[in-house]
Amino acid sequence: MDTNLLLNIAQQYGCPVYVYDGxxxxxxxxxxxxxxxxxxxxxxxxxxxxLTNISVLKLLKKKGSGLDTVSIQEVLxxxxxxxxxxxxxxxxxxxxxxxIEEAVQLGVHINIDNLSILEQFGAKHxxxxxxxxxxxxxxxxGNSNISxxxxxxKFGISVHQTPHIxxxxxxxxxxVNGIHMHTGSDILDIExxxxxxxxxFETAKQFKNLDFIDFGSGFKVxxxxxxxxxxxxxxxxxxxxxxxxxxxxxxxDLTLVFEPGKFLVSQAGYFLAKVNVVKQTTSTVFSGGRxxx
Ligand SMILES: *Cc1c(COP(=O)(O)O)cnc(C)c1O
Numbered sequence: 352m353d354t355n356l357l358l359n360i361a362q363q364y365g366c367p368v369y370v371y372d373g374x375x376x377x378x379x380x381x382x383x384x385x386x387x388x389x390x391x392x393x394x395x396x397x398x399x400x401x402l403t404n405i406s407v408l409k410l411l412k413k414k415g416s417g418l419d420t421v422s423i424q425e426v427l428x429x430x431x432x433x434x435x436x437x438x439x440x441x442x443x444x445x446x447x448x449x450x451i452e453e454a455v456q457l458g459v460h461i462n463i464d465n466l467s468i469l470e471q472f473g474a475k476h477x478x479x480x481x482x483x484x485x486x487x488x489x490x491x492x493g494n495s496n497i498s499x500x501x502x503x504x505k506f507g508i509s510v511h512q513t514p515h516i517x518x519x520x521x522x523x524x525x526x527v528n529g530i531h532m533h534t535g536s537d538i539l540d541i542e543x544x545x546x547x548x549x550x551x552f553e554t555a556k557q558f559k560n561l562d563f564i565d566f567g568s569g570f571k572v573x574x575x576x577x578x579x580x581x582x583x584x585x586x587x588x589x590x591x592x593x594x595x596x597x598x599x600x601x602x603x604d605l606t607l608v609f610e611p612g613k614f615l616v617s618q619a620g621y622f623l624a625k626v627n628v629v630k631q632t633t634s635t636v637f638s639g640g641r642x643x644x
Pocket of ligand 1: 398400419421533569570612614
């Protein structure tokens with residue numbers, strides 16, 4: 352963003368102030384859409400936890416985005432920002448059945464990530480379609496704190512427990528209309544992403560009433576100049592081919608869903624603060640990003 356513009360904003364609004372560049376956000380949204388333009392039905396749900404500023408939510412809504420939420424509070428924020436409940440996905444982790452029912456009351460889509468709640472929910476509400484979060488057990492992501500698809504992860508239902516899921520569906524007659532994965536943040540290697548996607552396709556075959564497959568997110572973003580980032584365009588080319596093949600095999604044009612957070616907003620933010628004093632003492636000299644003592 353232009354430095355003069357930032358200075359003007361600082362002068363007009365005072366410091367400290369957060370500034371978000373709407374153009375950057377819109378461009379990233381467009382970039383992802385373009386990368387997957389050969390997919391018939393694409394849905395991008397912005398992962399609200401990356402930045403819940405209400406103006407940013409409204410901007411993304413205007414661009415045609417849906418919303419991925421992980422708490423009731425985020426759901427309420429999304430509704431406040433004008434998202435239709437139909438465009439909101441609720442992906443909680445380990446919350447009570449009551450909280451999930453609260454989200455159902457609000458009319459949003461539900462993503463369930465454990466067998467216990469799936470069974471309870473299915474028994475009580477067999478007619479409300481749900482998405483199921485699968486853990487494909489792929490070690491992906493920048494570090495172990497943000498890698499959520501590994502074998503010990505608390506997120507998702509193990510892909511090895513798919514027979515259990517199918518049995519619950521059979522017993523409760525509940526409807527599973529989507530399957531989902533989100534294996535971690537900062538995934539640079541698209542081969543890892545594609546590998547996890549293959550596991551999801553294999554799993555998807557076993558579900559008869561899908562409307563969508565949600566590939567989550569985790570795209571690596573640059574944190575500083577020169578940093579590497581996920582090659583979204585290459586991922587788009589490769590995953591599109593496999594997704595379209597899969598739809599043919601499945602016999603239906605499913606919706607391909609992504610839920611990017613950082614990818615859309617991480618390069619759009621500025622924090623402006625005023626420096627009051629620059630002080631040099633005899634003991635430390637701050638020089639070129641290093642402290643010399
Ligand atoms: C955090 C999160 C995302 C977004 O991850 P990014 O790395 O910011 O793109 C998407 N889906 C779920 C379920 C999440 O928890």
